[in-house]
Amino acid sequence: xxxxxxxxxxxxxxxxxxxxxxxxxxxxxxxxxxxxxxxxxxxxxxxxxxxxxxxxxxxxxxxxxxxxxxxxxxxxxxxxxxxxxxxxxxxxxxxxxxxxxxxxxxxxxxxxxxxxxxxxxxxxxxxxxxxxxxxxxxxxxxxxxxxxxxxxxxxxxxxxxxxxxxxxxxxxxxxxxxxxxxxxxxxxxxxxxxxxxxxxxxxxxxxxxxxxxxxxxxxxxxxxxxxxxxxxxxxxxxxxxxxxxxxxxxxxxxxxxxxxxxxxxxxxxxxxxxxxxxxxxxxxxxxxxxxxxxxxxxxxxxxxxxxxxxxxxxxxxxxxxxxxxxxxxxxxxxxxxxxxxxxxxxxxxxxxxxxxxxxxxxxxxxxxxxxxxxxxxxxxxxxxxxxxxxxxxxxxxxxxxxxxxxxxxxxxxxxxxxxxxxxxxxxxxxxxxxxxxxxxxxxxxxxxxxxxxxxxxxxxxxxxxxxxxxxxxxxxxxxxxxxxxxxxxxxxxxxxxxxxxxxxxxxxxx
DNA sequence: ATCACTTTTCG
DNA sequence: GAAAAGTGA
Numbered sequence: 001x002x003x004x005x006x007x008x009x010x011x012x013x014x015x016x017x018x019x020x021x022x023x024x025x026x027x028x029x030x031x032x033x034x035x036x037x038x039x040x041x042x043x044x045x046x047x048x049x050x051x052x053x054x055x056x057x058x059x060x061x062x063x064x065x066x067x068x069x070x071x072x073x074x075x076x077x078x079x080x081x082x083x084x085x086x087x088x089x090x091x092x093x094x095x096x097x098x099x100x101x102x103x104x105x106x107x108x109x110x111x112x113x114x115x116x117x118x119x120x121x122x123x124x125x126x127x128x129x130x131x132x133x134x135x136x137x138x139x140x141x142x143x144x145x146x147x148x149x150x151x152x153x154x155x156x157x158x159x160x161x162x163x164x165x166x167x168x169x170x171x172x173x174x175x176x177x178x179x180x181x182x183x184x185x186x187x188x189x190x191x192x193x194x195x196x197x198x199x200x201x202x203x204x205x206x207x208x209x210x211x212x213x214x215x216x217x218x219x220x221x222x223x224x225x226x227x228x229x230x231x232x233x234x235x236x237x238x239x240x241x242x243x244x245x246x247x248x249x250x251x252x253x254x255x256x257x258x259x260x261x262x263x264x265x266x267x268x269x270x271x272x273x274x275x276x277x278x279x280x281x282x283x284x285x286x287x288x289x290x291x292x293x294x295x296x297x298x299x300x301x302x303x304x305x306x307x308x309x310x311x312x313x314x315x316x317x318x319x320x321x322x323x324x325x326x327x328x329x330x331x332x333x334x335x336x337x338x339x340x341x342x343x344x345x346x347x348x349x350x351x352x353x354x355x356x357x358x359x360x361x362x363x364x365x366x367x368x369x370x371x372x373x374x375x376x377x378x379x380x381x382x383x384x385x386x387x388x389x390x391x392x393x394x395x396x397x398x399x400x401x402x403x404x405x406x407x408x409x410x411x412x413x414x415x416x417x418x419x420x421x422x423x424x425x426x427x428x429x430x431x432x433x434x435x436x437x438x439x440x441x442x443x444x445x446x447x448x449x450x451x452x453x454x455x456x457x458x459x460x461x462x463x464x465x466x467x468x469x470x471x472x473x474x475x476x477x478x479x480x481x482x483x484x485x486x487x488x489x490x491x492x493x494x495x496x497x498x499x500x501x502x503x504x505x506x507x508x509x510x
Numbered sequence: 511a512t513c514a515c516t517t518t519t520c521g
Numbered sequence: 522g523a524a525a526a527g528t529g530a
Contacts, residue, residue, distance in 0.1 A: 349522090393520060395522045402522095452521050 002166060006030040006096035007088065009037075009081075009115075010074065011108075012237035013100040013131060014059035015195040016066055018157035020129035021098035026161040030096060033169050034067065034074035035088060036060050037081050038179055045107055047375075049368035051337045053183035055193040055236050060178075062194025062238070072165040073173035081111055082118045089122065092169065100237065101128040101136055103287045105375045106294075131240055134284045134376075141478055144284060148277065157243045189336045190371055191232050198233035202244060205230065206251045206269075211261065213268035219406040220329070223340030228272055231372035232338075234279065241276055248273055283376030285475050292379055294360070298390035298471055300464035304454065307356035315441050316351050317365050319417070322440040324428050325403040326350050328416035335416075337371030342406070344370075346397040348385040353396050353451045354444055359386040387455045390468045391476060394455055396448045403429055 006028065008021040014036070016022065025032040038056075042048055064074050077084040085097070097119055102108055112128075119126035130136070133148040165173075178184060205213075205228045216226025233239040252269050255262040286292060295302055315321050319330035329343045348366070351357045359382045366382070367373045387394040407413055410425040419437040420428055433439055458464060 345522090393522075396521095397522065449521070456521050 002168075003029070003031045003164070004096070005092055005094040005169065006032050006098055007085070007092075007094045008032050008034045009085075009097055009099040010034050010060070010063065011036075011099060011102055012104075012235070014056070014063040014236065015198070015238050015240075016063075016070075016160045016163075017195065018131075018240045018243050019100075019160075020131070020158060021100065022163060023158050023161050024098055024127065024129065025096070026164070028096065031164050031166055031169060032072070033092060033094065033165065033173065034063070034072070035077065035085070036074055037077040037079065037084050038181070039079070039081055039111070041080060042107060042111070043181075045105075046364040047105065047367035047373065050183035051190060051368065051371045052373060053181060054185075054187065054190060055232060055371060057178065057181070057184045058193045058197075059195070059236050059238050062196055066195065067163070070163045071170065072163050073170050074176075075173045076176045076178055078179035082114050085115065085118065086122075089124070092172070095125060097124050097126045099126075099128050100131045101134075103132070103134055103283050103376050106290065109290065131237065131242075132283060133241075133280045134287050136287065138284070138288065141284070141474065141476075144281070144478065148280065152242050152245050152280075155242065157240065157246060191229065191336075191338060193232050193236050193238055193371075195238045198230070198239040201229050201233065202239060202247055206247060210251075210268050210272065211265055214264070214271050217340055218342050220332070220340055220343050220412040221407060223343075224338070227340055229338075231374075235372040235374040235377075241279065245273065245276060248276075279374075279377060281477065282380040283374070285380055286376035289475065292383060293375065296383060296388040297475060298388060298459075298464070299467060300390070300458045300461060301388040301455070304388075304458060306358040306361070308358055308361055309356070312355040312441060313357055313361060315438075316347070316355055316357065316362070320438055320441075321350070321355075322431075322438040323350065323399045323444075324410070324413045324417055324420060324437075325399045325407060328413045331416040332412075333366075333369040337369060342402070345381070345385050345395070346399060346402055348382060349395060349397040350399060352386040353394075354442060354447045356447065356451060359383060359388065387452070390459060390464070391472045394452050396452060398444065400429065400431070400444070 006021075006025040008019075008025060013019060013021070022032060036056075038053070043053060060074065060076070067073055075088065077088070079087075088094070097115070099112075102112060116126050118124075128136075130151065133144065133151045135143070135147055138147075209225050210228070212222065212226040213228070216222040230239060230244060234241060234244070248269050252266065255265055285297075289297060312321075316326070316330065319327035319334070321327055325343075326347055329339050329347050332339050333344075333347075344366075348359070348362065351362045352359055363379070363382055367375075367378055370378065383389050384392060385395065403410070403413070408425060408429070410420070410423075410428050413428060414421055417437070420434060423434050423437075427434070431440065459468070
């Protein structure tokens with residue numbers, strides 16, 4: 001009467017919809033036992049924080065609630081994965097271990113390898129299923145479009161299959177409880193993470209909020225509602241890119257051409273889809289080049305010396321640089337775990353180009369204050385904004401210009417930097433001294449120019465130029481041919497039509 | 511000539 | 522991204 005058991009090892013995929021592990025268990029006709037492990041070695045990592053552990057706890061709590069409606073439950077463990085799996089195996093001799101293919105940092109990769117080795121030793125069939133278009137260990141970027149088409153665009157999200165779980169298994173799972181961790185206390189500033197919250201967020205974006213996406217995501221005052229807010233769900237796997245992609249495509253197809261609002265919706269949703277696709281481009285780069293967690297993709301920057309002044313680092317981290325928008329963003333992140341892309345890019349640019357801090361030095365803190373921390377996205381964006389990828393122009397964000405452009409009334413600044421509560425916007429923007437708020441820790445223009453010159457000097461060395469092409473071919477975008485443009489078209493030439501941007505042109509984000 | 515806006519180039 | 526260059530009223 002007892003069927004063989006497949007353990008579904010839940011990691012960043014605490015959801016029932018579009019879950020290949022559950023579908024596979026059903027296909028094999030196995031009982032399924034979901035298993036989640038809070039791992040001390042991961043909890044202690046310098047890029048992990050309570051914000052992340054709390055997200056996983058919420059996702060898992062949601063999963064448990066849903067599973068119970070299916071008359072099933074999840075085993076919750078606290079300990080190292082191999083050790084806990086072995087202990088479970090002694091109790092329930094499962095034949096299969098199913099999990100999603102995680103593109104993470106070195107710690108999770110090594111952990112996955114150790115689990116695979118344990119499975120081989122024990123004769124447990126271990127299978128990992130991709131949950132994005134990223135190809136494991138694949139480096140051929142020419143085939144990425146094809147991967148996206150076959151895995152995302154031309155494949156429907158998987159429906160929730162029947163879940164078979166014996167009473168014995170269910171009782172065993174139900175008896176396991178959450179470990180007592182500080183991270184599990186509720187913080188109302190943090191965005192909720194669960195499959196149900198993910199679906200609600202997606203729905204609200206597609207029915208109301210999404211209209212303002214285009215034009216709304218740049219300002220920190222509007223981005224909290226105009227942004228999709230799906231990043232946490234994609235990061236922790238309470239939604240998949242495939243679910244989101246198809247939901248957005250359906251919404252686009254359903255737009256009423258007679259509705260004057262439709263044009264705006266269309267622009268917004270297409271801009272969003274483009275970014276959704278870019279996620280995988282970056283994740284693929286980390287999968288192909290895991291060393292970029294520790295060193296720059298381009299060799300010419302590896303011997304670059306950074307000032308790494310500890311006072312400047314602390315001032316940046318705590319939001320005390322004397323640059324109001326930078327400080328507001330750092331404090332907002334620490335409190336909420338979220339801010340829009342542009343503001344994140346600005347604080348990275350500021351730390352690297354103005355404070356002269358190594359991107360590896362600022363990496364752990366940022367990872368910890370991003371509730372949507374996803375190593376593939378984070379590490380690539382970090383290197384890109386630090387200007388060490390090699391082929392993009394070096395982007396230096398001017399915090400004063402950003403303030404004028406996106407928070408000219410200083411609403412966001414005042415919300416997070418109460419010292420400036422009673423100061424007028426003009427006063428703040430012109431950096432007049434305010435008692436109780438520090439002046440600029442370092443001068444912007446001079447320091448930014450100096451760092452840019454350092455970076456360009458590295459890049460322009462003949463050896464560097466030689467390797468740039470090779471690296472670009474391996475890791476750059478495939479979409480647009482890099483045609484050398486005519487310097488100055490003659491007057492007689494018919495006006496060239498403005499090149500319409502495709503979804504995947506080499507202009508990530510803003 | 512000037513202004514507002516877009517495109518191109520690039521420490 | 523920012524600045525310079527271009528465009529068209």
